[in-house]
Amino acid sequence: MLSQTCIYGIQTCIFLALPEQVEKRVRVSTIAEELHISPTFLSKIVNQLVQVGILKSVRGVSGGTWLAKPAQEIKAVDIVLAIDGNRIFNECLLGLPGCNDRNPCPFHQQWSNVRLQLLAMFQSSTLDTLAAKVNDLDLRIRQHKNNDH
Amino acid sequence: MLSQTCIYGIQTCIFLALPEQVEKRVRVSTIAEELHISPTFLSKIVNQLVQVGILKSVRGVSGGTWLAKPAQEIKAVDIVLAIDGNRIFNECLLGLPGCNDRNPCPFHQQWSNVRLQLLAMFQSSTLDTLAAKVNDLDLRIRQHKNNDH
């Protein structure tokens, strides 16, 4: 559904929207350790999100990355579009190019409804909402939150 | 969303459910040509579907493959489960193992709804329904149906 790269991007942004991190410069290596992601790989993902204006970053001592905008102004859909593009919101279930209302595949109508619901989910999910869920309800944004030691 | 292998499997089964093909032995090479799939690759997919009882096949002269059951008794979900497994119906949007109602990720509730709708779509799609759509409305099950020559 989402690429691993995109999943890491979303997890990172939610992490940066948590009250403990917000407005701070957080090292990529710290995020990578917290979320169990390879640091250099995450560095490239962070850079992608910097390019599209979702994150900011500075190098050097006391450098790091942080949300470029208030958390309530960043939606999950922005991250998905930045990393995976609009493929998942447009693509035919059977991968047929040019599948649309006038020239549909047999799944087109039902699949369009699913895609709309998917889009609505990502559009209605702002980082502050997601971070609040994680914070208030102790929800998970990484593997084995309560099993680590 | 679906693997290419699974897409080919679905297209093949819909093709075999069309009135022209049903109850006949259709050569894999014929299907491959019609649907623009590599014949040897399709052969393996057909074999997978034979193993789980969705298709039957015989080798040799006048051999071929055909639906193992009446088209109204085969659902799209059967094909998806046979080839891609139940991953797409169960897996966490963020790929977190053990994500469930009691230990959810921040997308869990909304994503569960989308997955249910997805499951409903595949469960309600029988091959006879899909084939009828393709046949009655001239819907597409392959690339460039009207552009070929």
Added chain:
DNA sequence: CGAAATAAAGATAAAAGACTCTTAAAACTA
């Protein structure tokens, strides 16, 4: 300015998925 810390970038590697090529096995036909 020099040293240390940190992100960015480039090259490489590993894994998975998609696809191909070749050979084997089975079924029909004469």
Added chain:
DNA sequence: TAGTTTTAAGAGTCTTTTATCTTTATTTCG
């Protein structure tokens, strides 16, 4: 039984995604 046709199976290739390793550029601090 011999020959032909067709699916089955095994091994190999190509591409994309994911991840790592190494070097470079930038920033801060003393």
